[in-house]
Amino acid sequence: MPRLSATALHDVRFTLNGRPARVAAEPRLLATDALRHGLGLTGTHVGCEHGVCGACTILIDGVPARACLTLAVQFEGRDVRTVEGLAPSPDRLSVLQEAFRRHHALHCGFCTAGILMSVDAFLKTTPDPDEHLVREVVGGHLCRCTGYSAIVAAVLDAAAILRGDGSNV
Amino acid sequence: MKPAAFDFVRAETLEEALETLASHGGDARVIAGGQSLLPMLNMRLAKPAVLVDIMGLPALRAIRREGDAIVVPAGVRQAELLASAEIAAQPLLAAALPFLGHYQTRSRGTVCGSAAHADPSAEIPLCLVALGGEVRLRTRRKARRVKAADFFTGMMTTAKADDEMIEAVAFPVAQPGSAYAFKEYSRRHGDFAIVGCAARVASDAIDLAVCGVADTPERRSFPRLAGSALDDALNAFAWALDARDDLHASARLRRDLVRAMGRAVIEEAERCLA
Ligand code: FES
Ligand code: FES
Numbered sequence: 001m002p003r004l005s006a007t008a009l010h011d012v013r014f015t016l017n018g019r020p021a022r023v024a025a026e027p028r029l030l031a032t033d034a035l036r037h038g039l040g041l042t043g044t045h046v047g048c049e050h051g052v053c054g055a056c057t058i059l060i061d062g063v064p065a066r067a068c069l070t071l072a073v074q075f076e077g078r079d080v081r082t083v084e085g086l087a088p089s090p091d092r093l094s095v096l097q098e099a100f101r102r103h104h105a106l107h108c109g110f111c112t113a114g115i116l117m118s119v120d121a122f123l124k125t126t127p128d129p130d131e132h133l134v135r136e137v138v139g140g141h142l143c144r145c146t147g148y149s150a151i152v153a154a155v156l157d158a159a160a161i162l163r164g165d166g167s168n169v
Numbered sequence: 170m171k172p173a174a175f176d177f178v179r180a181e182t183l184e185e186a187l188e189t190l191a192s193h194g195g196d197a198r199v200i201a202g203g204q205s206l207l208p209m210l211n212m213r214l215a216k217p218a219v220l221v222d223i224m225g226l227p228a229l230r231a232i233r234r235e236g237d238a239i240v241v242p243a244g245v246r247q248a249e250l251l252a253s254a255e256i257a258a259q260p261l262l263a264a265a266l267p268f269l270g271h272y273q274t275r276s277r278g279t280v281c282g283s284a285a286h287a288d289p290s291a292e293i294p295l296c297l298v299a300l301g302g303e304v305r306l307r308t309r310r311k312a313r314r315v316k317a318a319d320f321f322t323g324m325m326t327t328a329k330a331d332d333e334m335i336e337a338v339a340f341p342v343a344q345p346g347s348a349y350a351f352k353e354y355s356r357r358h359g360d361f362a363i364v365g366c367a368a369r370v371a372s373d374a375i376d377l378a379v380c381g382v383a384d385t386p387e388r389r390s391f392p393r394l395a396g397s398a399l400d401d402a403l404n405a406f407a408w409a410l411d412a413r414d415d416l417h418a419s420a421r422l423r424r425d426l427v428r429a430m431g432r433a434v435i436e437e438a439e440r441c442l443a
Contacts, residue, residue, distance in 0.1 A: 001185040006174040006218075027177035027220070030211070049170040050208040054273060063248070063276035069207035070277075071200075073177050074222070118273055139358050140271030 004073060014075040016041075017085030025072035031065075032056050034072035035082060043083040043113050047142070054141030057114035058082050064118045064140075083113035086120060096120055099158035100151070107145035115141045119155050127163050131156060172210035176219045180226060186334060187309040189221045195331040199223055202246055204270065204278030205286035229336070234258070238302075238339040247275040247283070247293075258342040261300060261349040261367055265292045268351075271359040281335045284320070287327045290362045290381035292353070293338075294321055298386040299367035299378030302340045306333040314339075321385035347371045348441035350434040353381075354426050356417075363418045364426035370438035377403075377431050382410040382423045403431045 004010045009024040016039070023038040032049070035041045035058070047053035049068045056067040059081040060074075086094045093101065096116060106112040115138060122129070122137045129137075134155045138148060180186035190197050196218040200206055209215040223229055229244030232253050239255045239262070250256055251266045269275055269283065269292045283293035284304060297304070297317035304320045306313050306329055317338075320328050329335065343349065353365035365380040370393075378388040387410055391402050407427035412420035 001181055001189075002179045004177040004179075006176045026174065028172040028174050028210075030171065033171075050211050051204065051274065054271075057273050060277075064273040065277050066204075066207075066273060068211070069203055069274075071177070071203070071207075071220075074203070074224075076179075121276075122272065136267075136358055137272045140273040 010073060012072055012076050014077060015079045017081055021080075023072060023075075027071065027073050029072040031058070031067040031070035031072050031075060034075070035067060038072070041082055041084050045110055045113055047110065052142070053111070054114045054118070055111055057117045057141070059117055059121055062121060062124075064121050081117070083116055086116060094120075095161050096123070096155075096158040099154040099161065103150045103154035103157065105146060105150040105154035111141055111143040111145075115143070115151060119158075123155075123159050123162060127159060129156075129159060134159075170211050172207075173213055173216045175210075175217050178219060178221045180221055180223055183223075183226055183228065183307075183336075184309070186221050186223050186226070187307060187332075189219060190334055191309045191332045193219050197221055197331075199243070199285070199334050201243055201282045202278040203282075204274045205282055205288070223334070234342075235339070237342050239342060240305075240337050240339045241280045242337040243279060243281040243335055245280055247278050247280055248272075250280050251275065259300070259340050259349075260343055261351055261369070262296055262340055264349070264351040265296050265353075265365075265367065268292055268353050268355075268358070268362070268365075281338055284338050285327065285329065285335050287321050287325050287385070288361065289324050289384050289386070290365065292362070292365060292380070295365050295367055295378055295380035295386040296340060297338060298388050299369065299376065300341045302338060304329075304335055305337045305339065306330075307336045308332045308334075312336070318388065324384040344369075344371070346442075348438040350437035350441065352430050352434050352437075354430060361417075364423055364430060366427070366430045366434045368431075368434035368438045370435060370442050372442075375435055377406065377435060379406070379410060379427055379431065382407075382412045382427060399432065399435070400428070403428045406431065 004027050013022045023034045032046050035044050045055040047055035051066045051069045058067045198217040200220045229242040233240050302317045303314045351367045353362040355362045362381045367378045369376040375391045380386040389406050407424040412423040414420050
């Protein structure tokens with residue numbers, strides 16, 4: 001039975017945005033800190049560090065997870081995705097990111113990475129959501145700038161484009 | 170806001186997990202989804218010496234039907250129960266689960282973890298008490314089953330001993346001739362409920378369970394009352410719960426909510442029955 005000692009660094013291996021990754025972690029290291037400090041991926045933001053704000057949301061095995069409520073050692077063997085993995089190439093945004101830009105769905109952008117990850121997972125299982133459902137999902141995040149309406153509009157627009165019946169302006 | 174140091178055990182068998190709990194007692198904690206435990210660790214409200222990760226145990230991952238019960242083992246995430254075929258057999262669970270935390274926490278948090286955490290306003294404990302469910306506990310040496318009403322002993326405290334882990338919880342399926350309804354009041358969808366109400370109505374009886382008011386979810390049974398007789402019964406229940414004032418709501422608001430939402434869930438269940 002693997003027992004990871006509190007005071008040692010342990011080699012954690014997982015898949016990060018489609019590529020093999022590893023990080024050295026004490027058991028108490030939060031996934032947020034492993035990503036940001038250990039791996040230099042600062043796209044995942046940290047707001048509250050106790051699961052309330054949603055800024056740190058990432059995907060683990062395709063489902064949303066608060067990275068601040070995840071231990072780095074829990075990444076072992078998992079498929080982890082962060083906002084850095086959303087864009088198809090360095091000079092192109094994803095459909096969802098593009099919709100956020102078009103709708104001014106981010107102002108300061110602090111909350112944005114988490115919301116993009118939640119919604120990315122949500123639209124894969126729910127390609128044709130109504131506004132009420134979108135509001136429920138976005139309700140798992142705090143945004144102090146936008147008032148949420150632009151975010152909801154961007155999500156609904158992105159969903160329509162991804163289904164192939166969008167206006168794509 | 171960082172956890173204190175702990176050893177991390179990746180259990181590969183249930184026996185290993187139970188062995189670790191047996192040898193460390195109250196210094197060891199089970200971690201499954203971590204959605205209740207990690208906030209406690211981050212805020213250092215809990216400082217266990219050892220965490221035992223049980224998510225690698227395949228036997229704990231499958232929901233099953235056992236006669237008249239939906240059995241949900243300790244590795245089942247809340248979103249998995251919500252998406253399961255089994256949940257159709259218990260409409261109260263189907264109604265309450267979408268209110269449990271957020272989309273982003275249900276995808277990680279487990280059903281049994283919520284029962285173990287025993288927050289007075291949580292939906293899983295409420296459903297267990299409302300339905301007369303049970304909690305299945307196990308140590309290295311023995312297993313026992315505790316009725317939900319006896320399991321929740323106080324605010325964030327349960328009848329689980331230090332060397333025990335919750336192996337599963339069991340929710341009775343809908344009884345023929347009964348209808349169920351659920352409502353909760355919170356500031357925003359996904360926040361902790363200020364008050365939550367769950368009702369079962371049958372031809373000759375009403376069960377009403379309430380969370381967020383007393384230290385544990387509480388259930389009362391009434392005959393099929395209506396009109397002012399029902400008002401009186403709800404008023405007596407509301408006062409008996411010994412509501413307290415806190416940052417989120419006054420005791421008076423909580424009593425009002427028990428009276429108003431209690432009636433609303435009972436009436437909704439009555440409509441379903443008709
Ligand atoms: S930083 Fe994780 S939810 Fe706020
Ligand atoms: S854009 Fe500033 S917090 Fe959301």
